[in-house]
Each structure stands twice: as structure tokens, then as C-alpha cells.
Amino acid sequence: QAIQFATRTNENIEKLIQVFEQAITKLPFEIKVWSEYSQLLDDVGEIEKAESVLRKGVNINPFSQQLNYVLGEHLLKQGKATDAIPHFERALATDYQDQYQHDISQDAMRLTLAEAYEAIGEIEKAESLYKLAIAVADDSTDPNFIKYARNRLIAIDAQRVLKGDVDIDEMLSTLKIEMRSPEDNEEQAERAAQEDTGNAPSTV
Helix, strand or coil, rough: HHHHCCCCCCCCHHHHHHHHHHHHHHHHCCCHHHHHHHHHHCCCCHHHHHHHHHHHHHCCCCCCCHHHHHHHHHEEEEEEEEHHHHHHHHHHHCCCHHHCCCCHHHHHHHHHHHHHHHCCCCCHHHHHHHHHHHHHCCCCCCHHHHHHHHHHHHHHHHHHHHHHCCCHHHHHHHHHHHHHHHHHHHHHHHHHHHHHHHHCCCCC
16 A cells, blocks of 8 residues: 555656565566556556556456456557457456456456457457447446447447448448447337237237
8 A cells, every 4th residue: 555655756666666576576466566567567657568567467366356367558658559359359258356346347358358359359249248238238337438448339230331241221220229229229119019919910
């Protein structure tokens, strides 16, 4: 905690780095130490060193959801989507670690992995994750996640229209379905079922 809340000024940056170096040596399985150390290095422009620290942390803690996600995010920001993807996939596949479950959510991991897939041209994989993020959303889901996923689906379909892969009417029809809430889709299914029952030929 003392490390986390220390004031980061030019005068104490070197001292903080020394403290973190000692901390990762003495406490190699403390995930927060690795994460906060890499954040400090990022903040002061030591991008390559931050990556090195995160890779070392992941090597020691290969199944840490937190470190895999943070390393993936770091790599994605550097334009290294191909390198980032295995870490995002591992983070998404790893069960929540109780002490860190409030730091990253499944929604955030799905959307960030989808971004990485988009960056390397794996559009169908990205699209599947965006649709999944919308499908599993509930009252606890950050509305911004849902909005972002929907916007990315629109952008993906718009690109297909520009390439001539799909007709614009087809795109708009698909979007109408995808943009509905799960409750709307359930209501429509119920109405359709009722109409089918009402129009069914009598067996009497």
C-alpha cells in the first residue's frame, strides 16, 4: 500500500524503482507488485522495461489472470496484437482470482481480445466476442461495454458493405436484430409463437 500511494515525483522515481525491484525479488508471487511496477515504468516512459517486467512476472505466475491481461493490454498498445492475443486468451480462460476479481471483468477481457483479433484481421472471431458480450450482458454490466460492442459490430458491417461483401439492406436487417435487448428478442419470440398458435389449422 505504501508503494501504491507514494507520490511519483522526479525526486523519488529512482527510489520507487529500487523498492519495486526489491519487492519483486522478495515477493515474486504478489501479483499487484508486478502490475504496479509496470504501471510506474509506463508512466515514466520506460515502455520496454515495463514489458520486460510484465513478461518476467508472467513467467513466474503463468496462470495469473491479472498479469496476462495487463501484459496483453501493454502489447496491444504497442501495436503487438499477435503477441498480445495468447495472453488475453489465457486471462479469459482463467478462473477469477478472488483477490483481483474487481480489477478486470470478463466483459473487459472479451472486448479487449476482440480488439486484438480485429487488429490482426480475425474479424469473425472479433465479431463473435462482440456478440457474446451483448448476449451475456445483465444488470451488472457496464452500459459502456455494451455500447462499445454494438458500435464495433456496426463498424464491421459497414466495412463489409464498402467491400461489397454484403448488401446494405441485409446489413440494416441484421443490425436491427443485434441492437435489440435480450428482453426485446424474448418478447418477439413469444409474439411469434402466439401468432403461430392462433393461425394453426384446427384439428377438431
